[in-house]
Every structure is written in structure tokens, then in C-alpha cells.
Amino acid sequence: MNIPNIANIPTIYLQIFVLINVFFIGVLTSIAVRHARAHFKNKKNPEPEKHQVESAHQNLNLSPAMKDKLLQASQAHFQIVLNRAAGELQRDLKATTIQLDKQLNRIGTQMITVEMKRYQTSLEELRKKTEAGIGGAQQEVADHQAEIQTKLDERRTELEAQLTEEIEAKKEQLSRQVDTKLSDAVASFLVETMGHEVDLGAQTSYITKMLDEHKDEIIKGVKGEN
């Protein structure tokens, strides 16, 4: 329901309304004063009240019908004014309610907006912190993985080198063993073939030659032994 705001009512109507109000307030004030005086007079002298009313009617010099008519008109008018005032008041209340509703809506919206902004800001900060934490953890994990990989590579290289060295050593050892076995086999063959029939006489010149060639070495060894 679209109720016009008080501020939107033209000024002339307001002025008329105010004047009518002033008029009726004056009437009501005079009636109230008269009733108040009559009331206080009845307290001081209750019996002559009827006489006073009658005397007052007589003093106005109005007919009772006229008086009743005026009274009814006044009452009707007063009822209209009261109804109008009540209607105005109702409209004002409705307008005020609408305004308050709008204000409340606006304030609520502002509060919700502010709170939403704060909430979003908090969420964003939390997200950033979480991302930073996750990023740091990921970086740390990556660093740790790189370190482990480096150590693994070093250890693998070391083991490969060691394995290669051991294989070479084993190969060399096996080669030596093969050579030794072959040499032993040939030597055994020669021993079996020659038996004890080694011609040392033929070797005499070889032996003396070897002794002569290594004479200094033998003498040096003999002297060193002493």
C-alpha cells in the first residue's frame, strides 16, 4: 500500500489542518474549562447544579433544540476530526513503520555487507595463510625430496663406484687365480714330465751366472743380515 509521506502533503492542506485543529482545540478547551468550573461549583454547592444549568441555558437565550443541534454538530465534527487525526496518525505510523523498515533494511544490509566483507576478508586471509602454509610445506617437502634425492644419487654413485672397484678387484683376483692355476698346471705338468731327472749339470752355468749377476745383492743381503 502506497501511503504518501507527511512531508509530501502540500503545505496548504497542512495549514488548513492546523487551523481546524486550533479551532477545535479552542472549542474543546472552552468546554473543558466550563465543565471544570461546573464541576468545582457542584462540589461546593451540589444541589443547585440543575439550577445552574438551567440558568446557563436561560442565559444563552438558545432554544433547547438549537442547543441539541449544536451539540450534535459539535460532537459529529469532533468525531470527524478525531477520526481524521486517527487516520493521519495511522498513516504517519505506517509511513514511520515503512521508513523504519527501510532504515532497518538498509542498516541490516549495511551490517550484513560489512560483516560479509569482514567475513570475506577473514576467509581471504585464512586462505592466504593456508596457501602460504601449504606452499611452505610443499617447498619444504620439495627441498627434503631434493635433499634425499641428492643423497640417494651420491650414495648410488658411491655404491656404483665401490661395486665397480670390487668387480675390478674380483676380476683381477680371478684373473690372477686363473693365471696361477694355469701356471701351477703347467708347472705340475713339467714336474710330472721331468720328474727328478732334472739335469742340474746343464743348469750349473745358469746358476753361477745368476750368482755372479746378483753377487752384490747377495753380499749386501748377507751383510745386512749380520
Add this chain to the structure above:
Amino acid sequence: MKIKLPDSIISRQDLASAILELQDYSKWLSHESIKKQLGSKKGGDKPEISATVAEIIRSTEADSSKKITDIVNALQSIQTTSRSINFTLAAPAPLSLKAVLVKWCRANISPDILVSFDFNSNILGGVVVRYGSRIFDWSFRRQILADKVKFSEVLNNV
């Protein structure tokens, strides 16, 4: 008394044997000398002496027990102080080779040196000379094993 070892005394065992023979001979000479002084006509049997000992006695002109004892002392001194060298051959060394090697050692190393001989057929040939803790290996086996590359090449070419 200085005495030159004959070439026939080669090893320490030869020297010990010669000393024993000389001691017996000295004892016999002493007994014969006493019997002669006492006028006894019956003499004891002369102990058998080897050619080596006979050569020593002849070369030193020892005709009395005292001289023989001096020779024994000299030989014991040599036995105590002399050095010994060992030759290992592929087979038992014949006397001719022993004589050559002993002559060489006494000419080049020391005139009192004693020589011993062993044989080990595993060395195939050549000689292994051992003096104290020092060993000079000129055996064929060592030469074969020492030159494995050449040995392998020879085997591959067979």
C-alpha cells in the same frame, strides 16, 4: 790357530762330523803317546778318518794330540761363528755342482761360510738362495709366475 776350511767341508753337518773325527783322532794320538812313554808295544786301532780330515791334518802338519786339539778348537770356533747359506735346487745337487757353488761362496762371500743344499722339484729349475731371513728366488717357477702376461701370450699362441 787359523785354519782354512777345505772345499770338501760344505755344510755344518760336514764340519761337525770332521770335528768328531778329529776329536777321536786326537784322543787316539793321546793314548798312543802315553803308551809309548810307558813302553807298551801294543797299540790301539787307529780310527778311520775321512779324506777331508786327512787333508786337514796333512795341510796343518798336525802330528800331536795338542795340535789336533788346536785344530778342533779352531773348527769349533768356525762352527760357532760361521754363517750358513742354503741352496735349493730342483733335484739333489751333484758333487760337482756343490763344489762349484761352495767355491763361489767362499771366494765371494766369506772363506768360512758353510753351505747347505735342499731340493724341491716344484721349482722346476734354477736355484733359490736363502740366507737367514733373506731369500733370492731365481727358480724357473718364479720366472714363469712372475711373467704372467708373457705366459698368457704364449698359452694363447699355442
